[in-house]
Amino acid sequence: MSRTVKSARSQHSTQRRKVRGDLASAALELFATKGYEATTVDEIAATAGVARRTFFRHFRSKEEAIFPxxxxxxxxxxxxxxxxxxxxxxxxxxxxxxxxxxxxxxxxxxxxxxxxxxxxxxxxxxxxxxxxxxxxxxxxxxxxxxxxxxxxxxxxxxxxxxxxxxxxxxxxxxxxxxxxxxxxxxxxxxxxxxxxxxxxxxxxxxxxxxxxxxxxxxxxxxxxxxxxxxxxxxxxxxxxxxxxxxxxxxx
The missing domain is CATH 1.10.357 (Tetracycline Repressor; domain 2)
Structure with a gap:
């Protein structure tokens, strides 16, 4: 595997972990302040600064989001x-x-x-x-x-x-x-x-x-x-x- 491919994969992995971490932090914050039932996926995505579809690329549900x-x-x-x-x-x-x-x-x-x-x-x-x-x-x-x-x-x-x-x-x-x-x-x-x-x-x-x-x-x-x-x-x-x-x- 070339260094270029390895570098690209490493960057992708780093970005993936960052987005998942941001979503987890947003979910945890909203669950603690608004309550779990009152919090929506759209609100979690917006708080993390990403689109709803990005959320679902990383997690299947809002409860899954705090275990990134x-x-x-x-x-x-x-x-x-x-x-x-x-x-x-x-x-x-x-x-x-x-x-x-x-x-x-x-x-x-x-x-x-x-x-x-x-x-x-x-x-x-x-x-x-x-x-x-x-x-x-x-x-x-x-x-x-x-x-x-x-x-x-x-x-x-x-x-x-x-x-x-x-x-x-x-x-x-x-x-x-x-x-x-x-x-x-x-x-x-x-x-x-x-x-x-x-x-x-x-x-x-x-x-x-x-x-x-x-x-x-x-x-x-x-x-x-x-x-x-x-x-x-x-x-x-x-x-x-x-x-x-x-x-x-x-x-």
Missing amino acids: DHDDTLERVEAVLRGAPAQENPIDTVCRGIKEVMRMYAASPSLSVARYRLTREVPALREREIASVSRYERLFTRYLLARYDDHSHLGDEPLLAEVAASAVVTAHNHVLRRWLRSDGQGDVESALDHAFTIVRRAFGDLPSAAGQRPPAARATTDGEVLVTVARTDAPLPEVMRAIERALDQRG
Whole structure:
């Protein structure tokens, strides 16, 4: 590919991100001041300084407009999975992948906090957010299923892949919510790394397609799935201690 073509594509991508960002900011501002139901697509486009047809080139609906980065982030996550070293623990790869999502939120703390507050108030926006998150979970489930040994757990590989993917996403979302509730303050990446340490202890020893057990995780009984219960508003240290106690009792 020539430098000219690469440069043109880069400029197009930059312009696309700018327009999507402007539309997202306009939508968020109008939703906060006028209310979600009272805001129209035409008003969002006008506030962003673009035509109505431009809005629909970037978003299918007004609720989609305040989540402008998920498509690009999903591509970056997929790139992490595709480029993972063959011998890397699949759980480690998935944890690295979802860090791209956290970085998306952490790149604009004030915007992320404002969006979080708004999604708590508007069911349609909350549903849109859930749909966006589910895309990552499905991607991770497919990746893990492809990496696990066939018949290593008596046909339970699909279940284990889905549960492990859900654990990574849940750990990420728990840390993210706590960070957003604290107005985007604190070292969110360190908190995320700590949460992933617990996930790795529970799922990091599942056999991969390469037929090797990652040495960092403690071996557990084949086919065993750890289940523990905690309040959704429980502090992260409390959740981690509950999981650690369950692991200790099991070992």
